Amino acid sequence: MRRCPDCAVGVEGEWTRCPLCAATLEGNASPSPYPAVPLRFRRRRVLRVLTLTSLAVISLSFLAQLLFRPEEQGLGALRSVWLGVVATWLVVLVAVSKRRNLAKFIVYLVALAGGVCVYWDYLTGWDAWSLTFVVPILCAASLIGLVITVRAVRMQVGDYIVYLGLTVLLGLTPIVFLALGWVGTVIPSAICGGLSVLSIVLLLTVRGGAVRQELATRLHL
Numbered sequence: 001m002r003r004c005p006d007c008a009v010g011v012e013g014e015w016t017r018c019p020l021c022a023a024t025l026e027g028n029a030s031p032s033p034y035p036a037v038p039l040r041f042r043r044r045r046v047l048r049v050l051t052l053t054s055l056a057v058i059s060l061s062f063l064a065q066l067l068f069r070p071e072e073q074g075l076g077a078l079r080s081v082w083l084g085v086v087a088t089w090l091v092v093l094v095a096v097s098k099r100r101n102l103a104k105f106i107v108y109l110v111a112l113a114g115g116v117c118v119y120w121d122y123l124t125g126w127d128a129w130s131l132t133f134v135v136p137i138l139c140a141a142s143l144i145g146l147v148i149t150v151r152a153v154r155m156q157v158g159d160y161i162v163y164l165g166l167t168v169l170l171g172l173t174p175i176v177f178l179a180l181g182w183v184g185t186v187i188p189s190a191i192c193g194g195l196s197v198l199s200i201v202l203l204l205t206v207r208g209g210a211v212r213q214e215l216a217t218r219l220h221l
């Protein structure tokens with residue numbers, strides 16, 4: 001067992017510094033008395049599914065470019081899909097590493113990446129590609145990442161309700177731009193809106209019962 005020379009206490013486990021005074025411990029480490037806490041989500045399976053899906057999506061985007069030989073705008077749309085794949089990965093990786101700030105991270109990700117693209121679009125003579133393609137794809141990618149996360153990670157009902165709200169927000173954002181008439185093509189925003197509805201249904205089927213119970217308790221129904 002390691003010992004702290006300042007506090008004159010023995011410290012079990014792999015500590016290198018005293019947990020009380022942060023002084024360097026002396027002696028040999030002893031095994032930790034606490035059991036290792038197993039992770040409560042299927043990290044490897046999630047990452048495998050995500051890898052296969054990403055490869056499939058990227059291959060399909062290349063195939064589509066080969067088959068349809070799209071014009072400038074269609075090419076931009078296909079390449080925005082890669083941004084979506086990156087965004088989905090970021091969301092899931094953040095969820096797997098530090099789960100607490102996921103909702104905040106998604107809002108920052110969409111706002112920042114979307115904002116940069118809107119500015120870029122503005123600088124290159126406003127073609128509306130940022131609002132037509134990038135924003136719906138970012139929102140859709142976050143939705144997919146969120147659904148993967150919620151299905152794989154057991155979380156507090158409170159967090160879960162936050163994610164449900166975020167799902168609605170992510171679905172509504174492109175729809176608002178669509179309603180304002182700021183987008184070039186309807187399809188990406190409409191797909192994102194549909195995906196949001198689908199995500200809400202999926203989330204409710206995963207933990208709907210727990211949410212109803214929690215709401216009933218909080219609202220004294």
Ligand SMILES: [Zn+2]
Nearest residue numbers: 004007018021
């Ligand atoms: Zn100490």
